[in-house]
Amino acid sequence: STGGAVATPEDHDVEYLTPVSIGTPEQILNLDIDTGSSDLWVFSSETSRSEVKGQTLYDPSNSSTAQKLEGYTWSISYGDGSSSAGEVYLDTVSIGALTVSSQAVEVAQKVSSEFTSDSNNDGLLGLGFGSLNTVQPNAQKTFFDNAMPALDSPVFTADLKAGIPGRYNFGYIDPNAYTGNITYVSVDDSQGFWDWTSPGYAIGSGSFENTTIKGIADTGTSLLLLPSSVVSAYYGKISGAKYDSTQAGYVLPCSPTPPDFAFGVGDDGAAIVLPGKYINYAPTGSSGTTCFGGIQGDSGIGFAIFGDVALKAAFVVFDGGSKTLGWASK
Numbered sequence: 001s002t003g004g005a006v007a008t009p010e011d012h013d014v015e016y017l018t019p020v021s022i023g024t025p026e027q028i029l030n031l032d033i034d035t036g037s038s039d040l041w042v043f044s045s046e047t048s049r050s051e052v053k054g055q056t057l058y059d060p061s062n063s064s065t066a067q068k069l070e071g072y073t074w075s076i077s078y079g080d081g082s083s084s085a086g087e088v089y090l091d092t093v094s095i096g097a098l099t100v101s102s103q104a105v106e107v108a109q110k111v112s113s114e115f116t117s118d119s120n121n122d123g124l125l126g127l128g129f130g131s132l133n134t135v136q137p138n139a140q141k142t143f144f145d146n147a148m149p150a151l152d153s154p155v156f157t158a159d160l161k162a163g164i165p166g167r168y169n170f171g172y173i174d175p176n177a178y179t180g181n182i183t184y185v186s187v188d189d190s191q192g193f194w195d196w197t198s199p200g201y202a203i204g205s206g207s208f209e210n211t212t213i214k215g216i217a218d219t220g221t222s223l224l225l226l227p228s229s230v231v232s233a234y235y236g237k238i239s240g241a242k243y244d245s246t247q248a249g250y251v252l253p254c255s256p257t258p259p260d261f262a263f264g265v266g267d268d269g270a271a272i273v274l275p276g277k278y279i280n281y282a283p284t285g286s287s288g289t290t291c292f293g294g295i296q297g298d299s300g301i302g303f304a305i306f307g308d309v310a311l312k313a314a315f316v317v318f319d320g321g322s323k324t325l326g327w328a329s330k
């Protein structure tokens with residue numbers, strides 16, 4: 001089997017939302033597919049009313065295939081401080097033509113303000129490794145883990161794009177979605193993430209800097225979070241760029257277009273190039289002269305995060321069979 005669906009960017013490509021069908025008859029929710037976590041949770045009829053602002057709600061009582069897991073609960077908090085918690089049902093979940101008949105659907109009873117104010121986001125669908133799932137007393141499998149045995153190939157791919165819809169596909173690699181070769185790198189799944197190591201970076205037309213950058217491929221994080229040495233080297237090339245403590249990040253003049261940023265993949269010289277305009281993440285004020293940087297520091301996290309700013313420059317294969325990541329330009 002195979003499947004897949006469109007991934008539509010929200011403003012500034014802060015996140016990408018994908019229609020997911022849940023229950024019988026189907027209830028379609030727009031979920032943030034997140035390779036950095038492993039819970040499938042949704043806004044629901046059980047979500048505290050004061051914490052819902054426009055989201056579509058999954059109502060298990062309207063699904064003939066919903067089965068409550070009595071006594072099961074979940075509670076998750078993300079690195080940015082956001083969180084949610086609730087109870088658990090099993091139900092039929094589909095992404096395009098790919099259906100998992102007994103998927104753990106975690107219904108939110110509480111969500112933090114970050115989720116309440118994100119009115120188009122109806123929940124998250126985690127595609128990290130199973131060890132990250134928060135359901136108690138027994139952890140539940142991800143949609144990908146449940147689907148994998150039936151897939152033509154044990155993979156899913158992320159083809160996110162700047163400002164226009166891209167796609168997540170399951171079970172196959174679309175040869176028309178990328179250029180050149182796919183370079184595969186090893187993954188350390190010991191922390192539950194798609195954790196890999198880039199050999200270094202280059203700024204604009206500059207020489208390649210060999211420096212180990214270990215980090216996660218995380219579709220659920222907006223920015224590219226890198227070691228401070230790399231970040232200061234990059235912004236050091238841009239007149240007027242500076243760290244703005246009020247914004248808690250580097251800001252830069254939106255014009256002229258900043259230099260490209262390339263990160264290495266594998267030991268054969270392959271690289272993914274971020275066009276400089278991807279680093280103009282969003283204007284910080286109404287004038288539009290100053291932009292918040294799409295590359296920021298990873299201090300305090302313990303690893304780099306290759307979020308959407310990086311992923312949207314690539315075609316990425318998440319291989320659950322070999323536990324490798326494949327990177328290609330497009």
Ligand SMILES: Cc1nn(C)c(C)c1CC(=O)Nc1ccccn1
Binds near residue numbers: 034078079081220305
């Ligand atoms: C791990 C981490 N540390 N810090 C500072 C950040 C921003 C992260 C990544 C993160 O929080 N991602 C996320 C947030 C909400 C939903 C899904 N993913």
